[in-house]
Amino acid sequence: MQLVRYADTELQTRGINHRVGTFRYKDLGEGVPGTPGNFFLRLVWSQTDFFSPRHLHNFDQVRVQIQGEFDFATDGVMKPGAVAYFPEGTPYGPQTSQDETIQLVLQIGGPSGAGYMSEAQRVAAVDALAKVGRFSEGRYFAPGDTGSTGMDSLQAAWEYAQGRKMVYPPQRFQKPVLMNPEALAWQAGCRGIERRQVWDFGSQTVAVAQYRLAAAATLELEGPLSCFVEQGAGQVQAGGATGQHKTFEPFDVVHLKEGETVTLTPQEPAKLLVFAHPVFETSP
Structure with a gap:
């Protein structure tokens, strides 16, 4: 058993942000990196400047809305108390907020077995990529890339960390599942x-x-x-x-x-x- 105490956990501010906006958080636990069931649990505070473009994952994600609202465009709006499932392989967003929000976010390996990249790997990859290219509007642009739409920033970090191209899992759900x-x-x-x-x-x-x-x-x-x-x-x-x-x-x-x-x-x-x-x- 591992008990992670909220009161004893440091409130941090993300440095180089692969998305857009102020991002504060408390890390509330992680699994075993490199395993299909690796996970990362985090409580996140966002402000009205948050933006994430429409994108998808090679892992499963669960969001729990504690305060404020998050708008996922045609996928729906999460209000306090909502719990949402964002399956691997399913596009969602763009994601914006007009409120100061608090969300509990679980990212965890899904049925494809691709697992979840560790937070340490993500941070190292984003830092390394930022030294040679640039992050803008939630996307990454490699050196000299001025004529394309770039690559989703999380995908860019994953490919840098893993040293290979990402292959997204088949789309099992047409849309995320937003529950009340x-x-x-x-x-x-x-x-x-x-x-x-x-x-x-x-x-x-x-x-x-x-x-x-x-x-x-x-x-x-x-x-x-x-x-x-x-x-x-x-x-x-x-x-x-x-x-x-x-x-x-x-x-x-x-x-x-x-x-x-x-x-x-x-x-x-x-x-x-x-x-x-x-x-x-x-x-x-």
Whole structure:
């Protein structure tokens, strides 16, 4: 079990930005670089100058709108409480905001098995590319490139880091999936626990569910997953009665590897957002 405490995590400002606008963030956990299920979880503060052109990924992305609104043009608008799935291979955007926003963003390997480039690789690639070319309006222009539209900046960083051309996965979804979980009914479970499934598209795709817990209820979770505390505080215990004992507060995150278990016991009513990580078959 890994518990990432929001209060102890540094608020940073992105240096060279491969998109447009002021970008502040707190990093809330990452997976194992080089693996199909690698992930990166970040809480992001954006202002009214944010812009990202229409583009697509070779990984899956989940966004949770906490404050403000993000406009994705014909793909829809994310308002507070919205949870959205941006599948690998599916174009979306352009993305703009007229508000100061806060979003929780999970980027994670999708069904293609291409994985997710580590944040360290992305930063190093963007820094290196900026020394020889330029980033503009969310795109990258190589030295001497004055007559084209350039390349999506994230694709440019990926190709630099990997040393090869990016091949995007087939497009499984025509558009991103923007959900309003408040329209979904809660399903009663064990005493003091309610659950609602936001989506589940299969074992090799990240699934999302919310839990609502009464004070002193006990919820057991098994990895691989990431659990974001939307509200409430309490105790989290790893691996049964003899496991490590810690406390959780709002915006903390519990990460579990495959096979790891925890029990969460809130001391007050709590609400949790659980990202069930994809499971990939391994060679014998």
